[in-house]
Amino acid sequence: MNNEKLATIFNVRPGEGLRTALLLIHSFFIGILLVFFKTASYALFLTKFHVENLPYVYIASAGVITVVGFIYLKLRSKVWPKFRSKFREHLSSSKLLIFTLGFFFLSVCTFYVFLKLNVSEWTA
Secondary structure, eight states: OOHHHHHHHTTOOTTOHHHHHHHHHHHHHHHHHHHHHHHHHHHHHHHHSOGGGHHHHHHHHHHHHHHHHHHHHHHHHHHHHHHHHHSGGGOOHHHHHHHHHHHHHHHHHHHHHHHHHTOSGGGO
């Protein structure tokens, strides 16, 4: 299949090919990271706690994610317009994507360090 057919199928306009490819690669690596992270976290959880507790973890995480998302939206609506007008020249999609990948990478590295140090009882 040639590039023109792929561009037509996925509605990629001229000049958007590189950006689309980079976003696809970004999404791929985020997906790989999440698969490994979740697999490891579930395995560690199940070595310390019983499987009967897992539904409570799902419910609790859904509740926490909902509350954090709500707080984020409220803060964003108040802070973002001021931030955007002040730092407009420094904001870009590529910087946001790099920051996101870096944040996930640092999160995994931090979790790994805590595992090696046995800081938490449930990771021992």
